[in-house]
Amino acid sequence: MKFGLSLVLMLAVTPSIAEPAAGVAYLHDTSxxxxxxxxxxxxxxxxxxxxTIGGNPVFKGxxxxxxxxxxxxxxxxxxVSHGGLRSATDSGAWLSSSIAQAGYVVVELNGPRPDNAAIALNEIWQRPQDIHRAIDLVQADATWGPRIDESKVSVVGFALGATAALSVAGAKMDVDEYMRSCATGSESEGPDCGWYAAQGVTLSETSQEGVAGLARDPRVTSVIAINPEYPAVLGSIAEEVGALRIYLGTPEAAGGGDQADRSVVIPDASIFDAFAVCTPAGPDILAAEDGDSSICGVxxxxxxxxxxxxxxxxxxxxxxxxE
Incomplete structure (x- = not known):
């Protein structure tokens, strides 16, 4: 599993170009x-x-x-399902590459980026569908299928991707409560409610059939949910699925609560730390484009x-x- 690499190398975020690095390839599906x-x-x-993968003027690759x-x-x-609705391709490369070097095949999903809030509404149920579909595609692929141990399938998700991970692990969603999530004072209010409101979009326009169709994927044996969104509307996952919740910031700040799952809290972090390390110019670029320079962290x-x-x-x- 370790392939002769030290723990330091396995977990390096940005290894030197002269050092060993995870292999990367691509699979596209337009079906x-x-x-x-x-x-x-x-x-x-x-x-x-x-x-170098996943780099751009704001974030290091x-x-x-x-x-x-x-x-x-x-x-x-x-x-791996990164959660940002408007995240760039390979936003989770820093984690995907580290997991791979520890002895895994890691598939990071890069679905279409919603152009506006109306299109983004259905991401809540389309992200879990992407996970089901990715597992289907990789297992059926002539190159990758033989390289996968089908008895050991895990999902790691950030934010909305974490909600998707819990969904495929069997967590049922209270559809009515979800549709009310952007109501003022709602316990389940999500981070994109302001964005939806600014564009005149309400969660009630989400496909109820799509949300109601969320289902567990029996192939998934464990999930890791990092700051899941809308935690108040999710039920428990299937008993046979192992689960880890990671809170970047306190569980309360991350919208979590009392959970029976194993958990890790990184109190000095925030959900922005799910993104890659910023370039030296990153904060200034974000500020110039009326973005939030705090995305780059301390x-x-x-x-x-x-x-x-x-x-x-x-x-x-x-x-x-x-094991």
Missing amino acids: VEERPLSMSIWYPSEEKASA VSATRDAQFPKGALPLVV SAETRESIHLETARAVISFLRDHS
């Missing part, structure tokens, strides 16, 4: 015309980095080795430390559930 799905596939590698040789044997599968060093702690917690949990 659903209105929702094409792009998947970044990460896996263990001891080859030197040859590319992650070193990777394109089409590196795959290690022998089938490995557990981990699906400092690059602080965010790297939070990423390291998060990756350690995720990998430790995965190992406990993939």
Whole structure:
């Protein structure tokens, strides 16, 4: 599982271009015309980095080795669903690459980015569908199917992606309560309510059939939910599914509460720390575009430390559930 790499290398957020880095490849599916799905596939590698993935003027990318040789044997599968409605492609690359170097095949989902609030409404049930679909596609693929241990399938989600992860683990959603989530004073109010309101969109316009159709995926054996959105409208997950909740910030600040699941709290973090480390110019670019420069956090060093702690917690949990 460790492939000769030290823990430091396995959990490095941005390894040097001269150091070993996770392998990366891509799988695209256009069978659903209105929702094409792009998947970044990460896996263990001891080859030197040859590319940078997920970088842009605001966020630093992650070193990777394109089409590196795959290690022998089938490995557990981990699906990563980043939660930001308007997140860039490969926003979770910092975590996906670290998990891969610990001995897993990691599929990071990059679905279509909603152009407006009306389109984004149905992400609440489309994200779980993306997870089901990704597992189908990878297991059926001639190249990747034989490389996956189908008995060990986990999902890691951030924010709305965490809500999706809990859904595929069997957590039922109270549809009526969800539809009221943006009402003033609602316990289940979500972080995008202001964005919806500014565009004259209400959650009552969400496809009730889509939300009601959310269902557990029996192939998923464990889930990791990082600051799930709308936690007050979700029921318990299936008893046979292992679960870890990670709170970037206190559980109360993250919208959590008393949960029976195993949990890890990183009190000095925030949900913004689910994003990559910012470039030196990142805060100024965000400010110039009327964005929120606090997305970049306190400092690059602080965010790297939070990423390291998060990756350690995720990998430790995965190992406990993939032995």
